[in-house]
Amino acid sequence: MNIKITGPQIQLQNVCLSYGEHDAQILGPITHTLAAGQCHVVMGPNGGGKTSLLRSMLGLTPFTGRIHLDWPNGRGRVAYVPQKASFEPSLPLTVMDFMLLNQSQTPLFWRRKAKTITRIKDQLAVLGMVEKAERKMGRLSGGEQQRVLFAQALLDAPDLIMLDEPANGMDEQGISLIEFLIKELVTKGASVVAVHHDLNAIKRIAHQVHVINKTLVTSGSVDQVLPKAQPTDFVSLCQLSQHQSNHQIRAMA
Numbered sequence: 001m002n003i004k005i006t007g008p009q010i011q012l013q014n015v016c017l018s019y020g021e022h023d024a025q026i027l028g029p030i031t032h033t034l035a036a037g038q039c040h041v042v043m044g045p046n047g048g049g050k051t052s053l054l055r056s057m058l059g060l061t062p063f064t065g066r067i068h069l070d071w072p073n074g075r076g077r078v079a080y081v082p083q084k085a086s087f088e089p090s091l092p093l094t095v096m097d098f099m100l101l102n103q104s105q106t107p108l109f110w111r112r113k114a115k116t117i118t119r120i121k122d123q124l125a126v127l128g129m130v131e132k133a134e135r136k137m138g139r140l141s142g143g144e145q146q147r148v149l150f151a152q153a154l155l156d157a158p159d160l161i162m163l164d165e166p167a168n169g170m171d172e173q174g175i176s177l178i179e180f181l182i183k184e185l186v187t188k189g190a191s192v193v194a195v196h197h198d199l200n201a202i203k204r205i206a207h208q209v210h211v212i213n214k215t216l217v218t219s220g221s222v223d224q225v226l227p228k229a230q231p232t233d234f235v236s237l238c239q240l241s242q243h244q245s246n247h248q249i250r251a252m253a
């Protein structure tokens with residue numbers, strides 16, 4: 001099948017990050033390129049800097065160095081599903097309100113176009129959440145909130161989507177659905193960058209895997225990076241230093 005790629009290539013040059021002037025360096029230096037139109041999984045230990053890297057790519061966290069999104073046909077649409085969102089249970093924000101938030105500049109209480117509402121309901125239906133459109137966001141379960149966040153991210157057919165642990169809190173059906181939708185996005189030409197911990201899921205969805213533990217430990221296809229995909233491999237993968245990584249991973253295969 002001939003896919004027209006609409007997602008960007010992501011180029012990182014000497015990217016470094018620390019949160020405060022005197023704080024330890026969280027990331028870097030990282031010089032690396034993520035190919036356009038593929039599903040890239042970022043994995044690594046807790047605190048290794050995966051979220052920080054994603055947020056840097058989105059321009060949400062200050063960093064040094066350079067991150068360039070090289071779009072094939074001019075700048076496309078970008079979506080982000082954060083690791084966790086917290087909604088105060090008493091906050092009077094329904095699922096529908098939340099979906100409408102970045103659909104226009106007009107206040108929420110203004111009348112909405114029927115076309116927009118239908119489009120939102122269709123997207124909520126895909127994620128199995130249309131029946132809960134009038135529920136308050138803060139009263140949904142974690143997995144349900146995650147489904148709504150995903151629905152909102154997909155609403156404008158993104159060309160680049162960043163997913164921070166998209167399967168977090170999801171049941172089995174939700175996990176399959178998210179994986180199906182990720183594959184569908186890539187089939188349509190989008191670039192996907194997802195933080196993930198589940199090795200089996202990574203094998204199912206990833207074109208390229210990038211192991212991050214402050215710096216880039218290693219990167220390559222699933223077959224190159226996850227030769228046997230046992231949990232112990234994951235631990236050792238994360239502990240490898242940049243210098244020894246490629247050699248040792250080949251030895252593990």
Ligand SMILES: Nc1ncnc2c1ncn2[C@@H]1O[C@H](COP(=O)(O)OP(=O)(O)OP(=O)(O)O)[C@@H](O)[C@H]1O
Binds near residue numbers: 019026045047
């Ligand atoms: N806003 C912040 N201010 C100060 N330190 C931060 C901030 N955000 C993250 N950190 C620190 O940066 C380090 C990397 O955090 P980050 O969330 O990027 O890691 P991660 O790999 O995504 O972790 P996890 O797998 O646990 O989600 C951690 O030590 C964390 O405490």
